[in-house]
Amino acid sequence: MPNPSPTSIDELMQRAHNMAGLRLGDIAFEHAMRVPENLKREKGWVGQLIEAELGALAGSKPEPDFAHLGIELKTIPIDANGKPLETTYITVAPLTDIGGLTWEQSVVCHKLQSILWIPVQGERHIPVCERRIGTPVLWTPSAKQMALLKQDWEEIMELIALGKVDQVTAKHGEVLQLRPKAAHSRIRTESIxxxxxxxxxxxxxxxxxxxxxxQILLQAFYR
Structure with a gap:
């Protein structure tokens, strides 16, 4: 059973700091959750475990995980040097009915207002149950970071609106990118x-x- 949702940012951060140093297996045991042998077919397992421990409510809804606190939760797998091992998924991209949609109205903008990052050991040679949780980082984008995110989002959305979604690659965007989001390439959805x-x-x-x-993690730990 997931823990009750925290009533304040201080309570949320206390819970997050209490997790630091613990193994995923320890937390999974507390929640009676089975630990997968690997994450190839269960990529979202770590996120679900941390959500249960911290009391996140949103699930897959298009709103921050702690909507009442205005905070999105993101686990981030890192290597021994603290470098993220993969890109971070934010939300599904709208491909139709996007006329008049602005950055300020977008789900991306709403989810990026404030993020609680939970670093987790992600190197494959470490058994999933033995991977440890790192020190949490509560991040709010600077004006410069928000401007970069907005610029990338607007450029990508313009290409989608022009019917060029299939021409957008992961190389587009300085900090934000658009990538396929499906279990396999046979899954299709409507676009323009x-x-x-x-x-x-x-x-x-x-x-x-x-x-x-x-850069977010470096600024948090080495400022």
């Missing part, structure tokens, strides 16, 4: 083609690039 007609494409998601999240 260059003639403005409805067509089918692979679902897409917005992700933060590794260099950006690495």
């Amino acid at each position: 083609n260059e003639q403005g007609q409805t067509t089918l494409s692979n679902p897409r998601g917005f992700y933060l690039k590794i260099a950006f999240t690495q």
